[in-house]
Structure formats: structure tokens, C-alpha cells
Amino acid sequence: MKKAFLITGLACIGGLGFVQAQNHKVVADQIVGIVGDKIVLQSDVTNSILDAKRRGQQLPDNAECILMQQILAQKAMVLQAEKDSIVVSDEDIDAKLENQIREFIAQYGSKEALEQIAGRTVYQIKDDFRQSFKEKELARKMRDKIVESIKITPVEVKAFYDKIPKDQLPFYETEVEVGEIVKYPKANRDLEKYAMEELNDYKKQVEAGQKKFETLASLYTDDPGSKNTGGMYNINRNEKQWDPAFLNAAFRLKDGQISPVFKSKFGYHIIQMVSRNGDDAVVRHILKIPQITDDELNDAVKLLDSIRTQLVGGKIGFGEAVSRYTDDENAKFTAGMHLGQDNSTFLTIDQLDKDVVLELKNLKAGEYSKPIVTTDQTGKKIVRLIFLKTRTEPHRANLKDDYNKMADKAIEEKKDEAMEKWFNSKLPTFYIMLDDEFKNCPELKPWYQNATADK
Structure with a gap:
């Protein structure tokens, strides 16, 4: 069972495999495993491998076996977490989903590009991921509960260090x-006042029809991130990375309207609302940072x-x-x-x-x-x-300079042993079904031994 419970190495089940799948012929999905009332689909394994490759992870030859082992372990811990009434908050899951979406957007360049590639809106992508994120968090909390009492002593750290061959100590x-x-x-008050006056002048020029907002933004904004796009950003009211003052000013505007000059932690701004759809909006802004x-x-x-x-x-x-x-x-x-x-x-x-x-x-x-x-x-x-x-x-690692690192490794090994013991005691209590496809995986031998069909 060793390492089945190290779910930190497992990409979110489902991952962004659905995006890569757009460009591949996909065979009909099938159930390849069941733990209690939790099912494992072939796509869970396939998409996890695709997602790991997307992240640049090096995969061993037996990647399918290891990932199947980790997915089954996650399902088992979710089952136990539900029995033990462990809960995760919607706010926590929402925050993790936001981070994942930001990562995807950074990878594909924009929210529009992500939605086009995925064939789904951001909200639909979040819905796709919500259950798998919840399960991953429940499994993490269950693992934390199982190992929460595990401690390590200096004697154990030294014993852990001494059993490592000297030529295999980390460098x-x-x-x-x-x-x-x-x-x-x-900045002194005069320069702040000058920046505000500049922005008010730009606002008047656009409202009078003398200049386009995007032209002024391209010429005069102090924001390098939007200078080449005419000051444009796609924003969402619930995304935490935006300055609160910026969001508040933006979502008070109607389409085409320009905000008064306001201050954020970055400097002074004006915003033009291009279009809005609920909590999503496309805006343009001009930032002026008063000179120091x-x-x-x-x-x-x-x-x-x-x-x-x-x-x-x-x-x-x-x-x-x-x-x-x-x-x-x-x-x-x-x-x-x-x-x-x-x-x-x-x-x-x-x-x-x-x-x-x-x-x-x-x-x-x-x-x-x-x-x-x-x-x-x-x-x-x-x-x-x-x-x-x-x-x-x-x-080379030594106890004098690297005690804390050795202690971290030692306690992780001790936690792994505790988790292995926990799994050995719990597997016989779960309903388990496995497809013969993974019969030759040594990592899954304990699961097959406890599979319902074998009892």
C-alpha cells in the first residue's frame, strides 16, 4: 500500500484532460473501480496522466498503476471522511477553484482562449471540477486526522539518518x-494632484468624442500589463486577485460609462466599462503612478x-x-x-x-x-x-546543518507507515471492485486481495 496515500502527487482527478481530449478520439468511458459507493472511471486515470504531462511531470512506466492506486486511496479516505463527518466549506473549495482557473488562464493566455479550448464557460469548468476538488480536500483532511498524533524524536531522526547509505544522502x-x-x-501631493488632473482630462476627451479610450490607454497608461491591449482586462467580481477599489469602481459602471478618478494600491485610475454580464465584465483602464x-x-x-x-x-x-x-x-x-x-x-x-x-x-x-x-x-x-x-x-546532508530537513523526511516516513497500517486495517471493511485491466499492477495487489469478488 506504500505511497497510495501520497495524494499530493496526484493531479486533480479529471484535470484539464477534457481540454486535451478535444483533439483526440475518445473511447467510450467505463467503470474500472469501485470503493464503497465511489466509482473510478477509465477517464479519471487517463485524464490524470494527461494533466501530469501538461504540468511537465516525469511519469514512470507504471504511471497508470500508480495513479489508479492513488485514486482508489483517495476514494477510500473520502468514504471514511464522510463516515467521520469531516466537512469542507464551500468557501474553501471556491477559493481553490479560483486558483485553478487562474492557472488555466495563465497557461492558455486568456479566459476566452480557455473557454474556447475547453468548449465550456469558466462557470461550467468550475462545476466540472467542484466534486473532484471536494473529494481531494476531504481526503487531505482525513489523512491529517489519521496522522495528527504522529511525532518525531531526535533519536528517531538520527536513526533515520544513520540508515541512509552515505553515498545516497541528498546533495x-x-x-x-x-x-x-x-x-x-x-509621492508629494503636487504630483498626485497632477496625475489626477491628467486622468480627468483623458476622461473629458473620451466623453467629448475627441479620443478613444483605448488610444489614450495605449499611449499614456503606466500599467505595462494592459498597455498593448488598450488598457483592457476581463474581470470577475469574485476573483480575489483584483484590488477591491478597482472592482468596486468597475462594477458601479454601466456599459460605455467612465468612472471618476479613484485611487488603488497601484496608483490612480479611470475605468471604462466595455461590457458586463453578471459578475463578469470587460473593462479598459488607465493607470497613472505619480512620479517619485x-x-x-x-x-x-x-x-x-x-x-x-x-x-x-x-x-x-x-x-x-x-x-x-x-x-x-x-x-x-x-x-x-x-x-x-x-x-x-x-x-x-x-x-x-x-x-x-x-x-x-x-x-x-x-x-x-x-x-x-x-x-x-x-x-x-x-x-x-x-x-x-x-x-x-x-x-551532502548532515545532521548538523540539515537536521530540520532530515526530521521532515523522518516524520513523513513515519506518517507513511501509519497510513499503510490504517489502509491494511480498513481495506477489508470496504466494498471493492476492480477491473481486470489492472490485474498485473503490483501496487494494486492489496486492493485485489480485498476485492469483493475474491472474498
Whole structure:
């Protein structure tokens, strides 16, 4: 049963296989497995493989066997979760669906392209995925419940480390823990007023029929993401990635109407409503970011320089300084530290932006950079103070430098063993049916042994 329960490696059942299937002849679907009242279709396996390939995952020769094993394990845990009255909220599923749709849109270029390729609207795609997302989340919560009491001791970590042959210990590249304090210099009031006046002038020109909104957007917007499309965006009222002020201003408009000038966290805007259909809308906007003068930049540099003096002198800790002074709202939840995809603070150099990498060359562990002036992803000027907490050199894993990593691996192995024990006790209690197609899969031997037809 080992690894049947490691559902993190399993793409959402169904995946985006339905999109690729548009370009292939599809045989009639069939039931290839049943666990309790949960069925597994051949398309579940096929589409999961297609989705894994789309994500660039390398698949072993026995991919169908492994995926079938994982799908069956997920069904079993969903069954138990339902018996144990474990629930997932609609809000949680909605948030995960939104993230998935954003990923699809990024892959295919636009919402329209996704809908055209899939042959479905975004809402229909969400409906297609909702049940599989719910099952995946129920299975995750069930696994968490089964292993919630699993702990690891230093003795167990050492035993886990000692049993790994020395030449098979993982090799780690240089890793760093990096934090930063960010200041967004505030433009003076005169330049903010000038940006607002520019936008009001553009609004008047369009309303008077002198210019087209998209022409002005292409010429004058400070938003690089929409400059080449005449300021156009497809938005949805419920999508969380949009600035709330932007959404509020947009959905007050009727078709063709232009908003008053308003402020968001990015700068000042005007929006034109192109068309609206319920919570979906097509809009154009012009963004003006008030210019930051040398005076504002110097003020921010001086502030961060004074903070650096306090940090170096030990008068304030880095976490406290972040809490007090950073303008990066997200950093306040991470104590200013950069996080990787797995929420680890240990990052390789290629996971950092070039400005940070350049500063790290001059820093030793525990040191702070001088304030540096750079730009963020939107092009706004910012001032940053970089903190290098730790740096490791390339090396084979050892307990001194990599205890936490070894502990993570050790506890995962212990959780796997607990899950294997759980499955061994639960499989005989489930109604199980498997198609003979997977009879030669060694991974599925326990499932066939407990299949109803074999009892």
C-alpha cells in the first residue's frame, strides 16, 4: 500500500484532460473501480496522466498503476471522511477553484482562449471540477486526522539518518534564508494632484468624442500589463486577485460609462466599462503612478538607514522592525522572510530576484545590506533593506546543518507507515471492485486481495 496515500502527487482527478481530449478520439468511458459507493472511471486515470504531462511531470512506466492506486486511496479516505463527518466549506473549495482557473488562464493566455479550448464557460469548468476538488480536500483532511498524533524524536531522526547509505544522502546546493524591509516612497501631493488632473482630462476627451479610450490607454497608461491591449482586462467580481477599489469602481459602471478618478494600491485610475454580464465584465483602464522625486527616495533611504543602525546595534530585532516599518503587507505574515513554494524559508539562489542576489554577494550570514533603490513588479520605485539570515555551502546532508530537513523526511516516513497500517486495517471493511485491466499492477495487489469478488 506504500505511497497510495501520497495524494499530493496526484493531479486533480479529471484535470484539464477534457481540454486535451478535444483533439483526440475518445473511447467510450467505463467503470474500472469501485470503493464503497465511489466509482473510478477509465477517464479519471487517463485524464490524470494527461494533466501530469501538461504540468511537465516525469511519469514512470507504471504511471497508470500508480495513479489508479492513488485514486482508489483517495476514494477510500473520502468514504471514511464522510463516515467521520469531516466537512469542507464551500468557501474553501471556491477559493481553490479560483486558483485553478487562474492557472488555466495563465497557461492558455486568456479566459476566452480557455473557454474556447475547453468548449465550456469558466462557470461550467468550475462545476466540472467542484466534486473532484471536494473529494481531494476531504481526503487531505482525513489523512491529517489519521496522522495528527504522529511525532518525531531526535533519536528517531538520527536513526533515520544513520540508515541512509552515505553515498545516497541528498546533495544540497547553496541555500539562503533572506528577509527584507520594504518602503514605498510616497509621492508629494503636487504630483498626485497632477496625475489626477491628467486622468480627468483623458476622461473629458473620451466623453467629448475627441479620443478613444483605448488610444489614450495605449499611449499614456503606466500599467505595462494592459498597455498593448488598450488598457483592457476581463474581470470577475469574485476573483480575489483584483484590488477591491478597482472592482468596486468597475462594477458601479454601466456599459460605455467612465468612472471618476479613484485611487488603488497601484496608483490612480479611470475605468471604462466595455461590457458586463453578471459578475463578469470587460473593462479598459488607465493607470497613472505619480512620479517619485529624489527627495522622497532620499527620505525613505534615510529611514531604512536609521533602522539598519538599530538592527546592527541590537536595539531592535528584525521581526519587530518588519512589523513596525515594512510597507509590504504580505511580509508582516512571514516576519519579512522570503518563502519558497513549500513555505520553507530556505531558498536556492535561482528563487530570488536579481536585486537581492546582487546584494547577497556582499553579505555574510547575520548581516544587513545598505538601503537599495529598485522597482517592484508594477514598476513602482521602492527602497529595500536586505537581511541575510543564513547561508549554506553545497554539501551532502548532515545532521548538523540539515537536521530540520532530515526530521521532515523522518516524520513523513513515519506518517507513511501509519497510513499503510490504517489502509491494511480498513481495506477489508470496504466494498471493492476492480477491473481486470489492472490485474498485473503490483501496487494494486492489496486492493485485489480485498476485492469483493475474491472474498
